[in-house]
Amino acid sequence: MNFGEAFSFVFKDPNWFKKIIIPILCGLIPVIGQFVLLGYMIRTAKNVIDGVELPLPTLDFGQDLGKGFNAFLINLVYALPIIVLGGIAGLSSNFLYDANEALTIVLYILMACFGLFAVLYGIIMMLIVPVATANYAAKGNLGAAFKFKELFAMLKRSFVAWLLVIVGSIIAGFIAPLGSIACGIGVLLTSAYGMLIYYHLMGQAYKVSNAPKVGETVLETL
Numbered sequence: 001m002n003f004g005e006a007f008s009f010v011f012k013d014p015n016w017f018k019k020i021i022i023p024i025l026c027g028l029i030p031v032i033g034q035f036v037l038l039g040y041m042i043r044t045a046k047n048v049i050d051g052v053e054l055p056l057p058t059l060d061f062g063q064d065l066g067k068g069f070n071a072f073l074i075n076l077v078y079a080l081p082i083i084v085l086g087g088i089a090g091l092s093s094n095f096l097y098d099a100n101e102a103l104t105i106v107l108y109i110l111m112a113c114f115g116l117f118a119v120l121y122g123i124i125m126m127l128i129v130p131v132a133t134a135n136y137a138a139k140g141n142l143g144a145a146f147k148f149k150e151l152f153a154m155l156k157r158s159f160v161a162w163l164l165v166i167v168g169s170i171i172a173g174f175i176a177p178l179g180s181i182a183c184g185i186g187v188l189l190t191s192a193y194g195m196l197i198y199y200h201l202m203g204q205a206y207k208v209s210n211a212p213k214v215g216e217t218v219l220e221t222l
Helices: 004-014 014-026 031-050 061-094 101-139 142-146 150-156 159-183 184-209 214-221
Strands: none
Touching: 004 014, 004 184, 014 031, 014 061, 014 184, 031 061, 031 101, 031 184, 061 101, 061 142, 101 142, 101 150, 101 159, 101 184, 142 150, 150 159, 150 184, 159 184
């Protein structure tokens, strides 16, 4: 993993501003624009996985829209357990006002269990969603994001690499609001830059997870 490369690769492309400003402006289109921008990030990760020297792609509206929508579906499916449990917890809280003491205790215990599960699942989701998204980016097949045995094998094989993806996403989260200093377009640029950092690291982690080990390389050579 080259952590610093994720922060500098954008500016190594002589046409970097021209390449990213169009997807950024597309991102201003309600709903559809966000799918396009997300799809652009998916293709950036794919280029990193493929070892393209200058990974920033040129906007392809139709392709980016489709890939972005699929990436949204991946996140939605993985988030469903928390969404469902959140709804159940919300409904349960409505009964607290009219419940007797025994039922109130039961409801509080259930809500505590829901909260604990949400925290644990959130941690798992934080780890597995980047792996699932990278697997989709690499293979272009939506089903690849839900091959759990394959995903957990990659996570186990290169756990530190995927942790670095999470660290990068946290740093990117701090970078994104900095554009507010420049107002308007500044926020858009720094937000997109933060996403590019995250997806570049995602592509790198995928390559590390799928790189043959020394013993495997020797066997292949023989």
